Amino acid sequence: MYELTVETSFSAAHCLEKHPSPCGRLHGHNWTVAVTVTGDELNTMGMVVDFAVLKQALREAVAVFDHRYLNELPPFCDGAQPTAENIARHIWGAVAEKLAAYASVTVKEIKIAESPSAWVVYRP
Ligand SMILES: [Zn+2]
16 A cells, blocks of 8 residues: 655635634634545556646645635535635545546545644545
């Protein structure tokens, strides 16, 4: 079993509505997002999947959030709070969809950090 991880980042604002802490006020983060995939098989290049493919899939998945106000965007404009947990699950789905053509690759997890000391790992 191989595990491959690539990381990217984006900047965005959000507000956790009705949260009694400062998280309930409009604020922003420089989010760091990493995807880890697994696979048992190597292609003819000796790779599970090219890192460039993973980076492209992850960058495309987070591009919709970059320099935006997350509360205004799907799925967060429909009632889901833009918590790190919900953002991670959403990005997992977007990356999995973009990598669907790579049948031997499994999207294991998304790690998203709001800061160097606070992060969420989502594994379906
Ligand atoms: Zn926040």
